[in-house]
Amino acid sequence: MRKLAIVTTHPIQYYAPIFQLLAQRGNISIKVFYTWSQAADGPKNDPGFGRDVNWDIPLLNGYEYEFVENIAAEPGSHHAAGIVNPGLIDAISQWQPSALLVIGWAYRSHLAVLKHFNDKIPVLFRGDSTLLDQKPGLKSMLRLLYLRWVYSHVNYALYPGTNTKAYFEKYGLTDKQLVFAPHAVDNQRFAASRTNEAIALRQSLGIVEDEILVLFAGKLESKKSPDLLLEAFMKLNKAGVHLLIAGNGELETALKERAKAHPRIHFMGFQNQSAMPVLYQACNLFCLPSAGPNETWGLAINEAMACGKAILASNKTGCAIDLVRPGHNGEIFEAGNLQALYNSLAALCTSAEILSTLGKASLGIIANYNFSEIAEAIEATVCAGH
Structure with a gap:
């Protein structure tokens, strides 16, 4: 051998x-x-x-x-x-x-x-x-x-x-x-149903069944641009649409200060691997708005897709060209462009039903990864x- x-x-x-x-x-x-x-x-x-x-x-x-x-x-x-x-x-x-x-x-x-x-x-x-x-x-x-x-x-x-x-x-x-x-990633582990926990998480955040939850999960650092997502979300300011930012890092204090008056923006600290499927399954749309440098892949997108979720990613996210098919399972926007992120966010957050359809397409794409x-x-x- x-x-x-x-x-x-x-x-x-x-x-x-x-x-x-x-x-x-x-x-x-x-x-x-x-x-x-x-x-x-x-x-x-x-x-x-x-x-x-x-x-x-x-x-x-x-x-x-x-x-x-x-x-x-x-x-x-x-x-x-x-x-x-x-x-x-x-x-x-x-x-x-x-x-x-x-x-x-x-x-x-x-x-x-x-x-x-x-x-x-x-x-x-x-x-x-x-x-x-x-x-x-x-x-x-x-x-x-x-x-x-x-x-x-x-x-x-x-x-x-x-x-x-x-x-x-x-x-x-x-x-x-x-x-x-x-x-x-371990597609089977992420796909295994954690429905009751996901529902409980949404309820703890005050999100009702037909409302939309946008999720960012990762290090709160400049290269991942969670601040750009926060600004685009606040600009959208759409009733029935929530944002959850999960993670810790250098931008955490500034992000919380910027969002403190917004009732539909929620924060959670670092979540370990066993808890991550619950977060993904609780959301309707996963967003990785990275501007880089060196966002060489973005395995959080694999994880979210294994949970059957629609994806919004920047064109500086290494995996976007392979995993995100615009109009099929999500959208790709120009990194660092607030208006482009806002436009994509607004287009995707029209209904939970549309996001569910996009998410099912994600499952088919990620199966071979x-x-x-x-x-x-x-x-x-x-x-x-x-």
């Missing part, structure tokens, strides 16, 4: 199920090498949420893993020097893998691993960067040269969608090297890359 070593920073809810599934399927043997985390459990500080986060679904069950010592002076995944693992290459080599999968290169240790194993075993890379925020100029030209050098150490790149494929192509990867492996598709793509690439 071929052996795949996987290098990633820390256990997260979007990758652990893939590792579990690969181990369960048994077509390849895997071992995950975690480079940031030094503990199997316990909270981890997330700068975006501005708080410690301890996910409440199991992330380390069902697959082999190792926490590799990280000696960085300031450990973290938010800067290149935050991941420094002198023993990583030896740990991987001792396991004697047939292939290597590196998730994210922009850390000192991850880049060293790419360079070391290049031409020794097939090197797979998983990333979701896009060209959406790029601007012409000298900096862009230098970046082109550097990234072409980085990706020259990669045999195969797993891309989640259209925008990332264009990115990899720009930086020198050929069509034969590119493998579609969609970003996914699942963990099995990712596992199959990894297995096929590992087995073909010898």
